[in-house]
Amino acid sequence: xxxxxxxxxxxxxxxxxxxxxxxxxxxxxxxxxxxxxxxxxxxxxxxxxxxxxxxxxxxxxxxxxxxxxxxxxxxxxxxxxxxxxxxxxxxxxxxxxxxxxxxxxxxxxxxxxxxxxxxxxxxxxxxxxxxxxxxxxxxxxxxxxxxxxxxxxxxxxxxxxxxxxxxxxxxxxxxxxxxxxxxxxxxxxxxxxxxxxxxxxxxxxxxxxxxxxxxxxxxxxxxxxxxxxxxxxxxxxxxxxxxxxxxxxxxxxxxxxxxxxxxxxxxxxxxxxxxxxxxxxxxxxxxxxxxxxxxxxxxxxxxxxxxxxxx
Numbered sequence: 001x002x003x004x005x006x007x008x009x010x011x012x013x014x015x016x017x018x019x020x021x022x023x024x025x026x027x028x029x030x031x032x033x034x035x036x037x038x039x040x041x042x043x044x045x046x047x048x049x050x051x052x053x054x055x056x057x058x059x060x061x062x063x064x065x066x067x068x069x070x071x072x073x074x075x076x077x078x079x080x081x082x083x084x085x086x087x088x089x090x091x092x093x094x095x096x097x098x099x100x101x102x103x104x105x106x107x108x109x110x111x112x113x114x115x116x117x118x119x120x121x122x123x124x125x126x127x128x129x130x131x132x133x134x135x136x137x138x139x140x141x142x143x144x145x146x147x148x149x150x151x152x153x154x155x156x157x158x159x160x161x162x163x164x165x166x167x168x169x170x171x172x173x174x175x176x177x178x179x180x181x182x183x184x185x186x187x188x189x190x191x192x193x194x195x196x197x198x199x200x201x202x203x204x205x206x207x208x209x210x211x212x213x214x215x216x217x218x219x220x221x222x223x224x225x226x227x228x229x230x231x232x233x234x235x236x237x238x239x240x241x242x243x244x245x246x247x248x249x250x251x252x253x254x255x256x257x258x259x260x261x262x263x264x265x266x267x268x269x270x271x272x273x274x275x276x277x278x279x280x281x282x283x284x285x286x287x288x289x290x291x292x293x294x295x296x297x298x299x300x301x302x303x304x305x306x307x308x309x310x311x
Contacts (some may be wrong), residue, residue: 094291115271175204179201
């Protein structure tokens, strides 16, 4: 059975956990670490294994597959370099800083027969998998994602930092073209928006209302879905949920059965399997590019509205 030689580029808050999990997965060997912060790279290698590399060229010669967990603006440069050398990639979200860059990465992966998976980790949350088994023609979605101020990823606003997870999920669940968006957002501690809300109307009549904030004391990750025969409520963070369904003239409450697990471990295990077998990932480059395109449209509209209000 093929052992995938994996590496991690960027071992900060997110990448260090990728290194940990690669070192634990079967059919996978962590062989390389690359980070501009040499001390961080050495610390990660000492704890989880792998060689500390000093260039992308050196790194690419050692790996079959890699995580790219660098700042967003470098995703295209790093990703295109490695895809052209036929390396399978998991690039953290957002896939790139422009829709065009994301689409080009997806096309490069296709051209070079590489797996390109994007780090929309909630798609591997057992709570979402449980929800999908109950889902039939959603008509209204209410999605809330709140988090304390991260002191990282502040080069982008909360839409690209947090809401993009839920945008990708909503596009996946609704499966209809977007008809219109109505967003609002404000900056509190960052240059970009720290709190945002958007109402999305889809061509099939479904409506989604999403709220994201990184100015919160508590972490909240919830999705509520109304469909013709039921109401479903799930908590991503606690990995639990329930469903309300009409039974005759009564409303019955049913617990949604969730087999709990670590979403990131499930995501990386799936990526390694895709790299081994050459199969399509759950979130590929084209799907991630669509979510990014929607997130950028929301961000631009927020910026335009805020500029107009300041005049």
